[in-house]
Amino acid sequence: MNARKSIATARRIVVKAGSSSLTTPQGRIDADRIDALVDVLAARRATGTEIIFVSSGAIAAGLGPLGLTRRPPDLATQQAAASVGQGLLVARYTSSFARYGVGVAQVLLTADDMIRRVHHRNAQRCMAQLLNLGVLPIVNENDAVATDEIRFGDNDRLAALVAHLTRADALILLSDVDALYTGDPRQPGARRIDEVRTSADLGGIQLGGSGRVGTGGMVTKVEAARIAGIPVVLTNAASAAAAIAGEPVGTYFHPDTRHRSTRHLWLAHATTGQGRIVLDPGAVEAIVQRRKSLLPAGVTGVEGDFAAGDPVDLCGTDGRVVARGLVNYDAGEIPDLMGRSTRWLARELGPEYEREIIHRDDLVVLTTDEEARA
Template identity: 55%
Template sequence: MREAKRVVVKVGSSSITHTSGGINHEALTELVGVLAERRHAGKEVLLVSSGAISAGMGQLGMPTRPTELPQAQAAAAVGQGQLMSAYSLLFQGLGLTMGQVLLTTEDVTRRATYLNGRSTLQTLLEFGAVPVINENDTVATQEIRFGDNDRLAALVAHLVDADALILLSDVDALYDGPPSREGTSRIPFVADVAAMDDVEIGGTGSGVGTGGMRTKVDAARIATAAGIPTMLTSMPNARHALLGEQVGTAFAPTGRRRSARRLWLAHATHPAGRLVLDDGAVEAVRTKGRSLLHAGVIEAQGRFLAGDAVDLADRHGHVFARGLVNYDVSDVHRAMGRTTRDLSDAIGPAFERSLVHRDHLVLLP
């Protein structure tokens, strides 16, 4: 963490806003000060910040975080401007420029838009600015939402080739049980997130956020699988975490960086349907790295269109891959189980393409 040239820092709503809504300016000032120190030391920092909905709650007279999407989007529309204005003034006071970047999953699952997003972030960093990133809550539909900024932060860390990811929460570390329960202990180091089945992890967040410890562990799994070391700690420990001190919980990288396209496909898409494959097709896709052809499909579920993400499952229902399908579901029903030559002769050359090409397919754990 201390030597990392480029770090993505994520902060949750509960760390920078009040429970009743509104910005916690004291906490925000502290956070910006820590990030500015890092930037003035010659290191690059990107901030993924929650808090827009909570910031707008008070202005709209909402006593608690709205659960309905239209109300949440209205609060975000009011709060996003307030939050970015506060960030801008604080960074400006410390001699830095911040740039707002709002994303939805559609922005990072379409090749043209995620390449453009990466270019924008890179250019901001080249100009010495601090990108402040949030999900575009005001326009994202339920189907295209990240759902939490922890996962967004992990994806952004991969997108910009970050050297490290820090997740700031209202809890100072991951514990081997509920932190309030007597006898629980801090877990200082996790060598492999996949080996944490015996750890009791809570799943709910604060009253003003959407995450919780589960989403942070999931974000750590995404980042470390892509070769990015991750630190989980509380906001008061942000400076210590950036200095590489022994705080919070450190997650070691377990994999190597994969193509951004495949990472988006695995973690930033919501499948619109499912294709059930016969045994031969499962082996061809999973073991031999081949594209999926119509002949290997025994069932098509959902209402997907060409270009949508679909899950690939074996005949027992186990989902083992996800890919972008080249045909509408109606066409799949006409063509499944038939060979490419048969389809070309009977229907036409439009069916000579693979159903899911291997370049647009990723295996899932």
């Protein structure tokens, strides 16, 4: 059976368009490009398929009104541009989809909405009800309030996590490149890759950034395909209709059969450790092989400046990162806890210290058992 048939028969599809697919060469929102993409989405939706659209472009839409000629480098001005541009962007989509009698809704998400259980359930219920009411959700990161520490970093990973959130059947990633190549497609010798079945198919591939306005590149798109765990097609906006119909365009990523929660996927792929905690061999074995919580007794060192609730990397004495988790203590508190049992800490310091450094529900292993033993 043609593997891409799963795209053609998908009941619910997440489509992500990057800034480069929606803007002019000068970085301004291109109304004609938006209309062309809406034509494709509305046509597929008319067949009974539910569409969730993840759209970049808020910052780009805000550049003109603010008199900016290019994407600002500082976070505060990016947030300001997003605040101005998000309304303009959604207004443009509202007008374009109205040509087909399709109502749209703006859904702005932050990383907290993926990892905090209450936020996650609320977002899930909202998206489900919008689809039940026949409304097409237009999703973007809430750039106006997201900081460097809590943002997804790009909408490719956001789209993959939204696919989990909505239990979608397929993910289409639209870029300014028509497929994944072994190198820069503008250079001679670069070969197009039609399918990716396992990570072994990516060996020797040079993944570099390509966006003119956005933040993503091939690295984030491949990472998104790994996160999604469902059929994924990577192609350009011009091939959107063919991709969404299951035709052989772009690069098709076969689904990963492993099941991981959205929370763990976010920890593994959409966060950066704000510091490091060094573990003794016993703690490494307990976390990697037995999936246990990290207790103070197994900690031998701490690096960096982080606060309780931050993601931190866990590494062995050789410096190899084996896991990442949300820590329960500030960095300055941990040295006094190292090597101690939780029972001793509770007796000497109080009952509030009878807790894990990181609970196993807030941990994701980043290495295999064999790698940890090597």
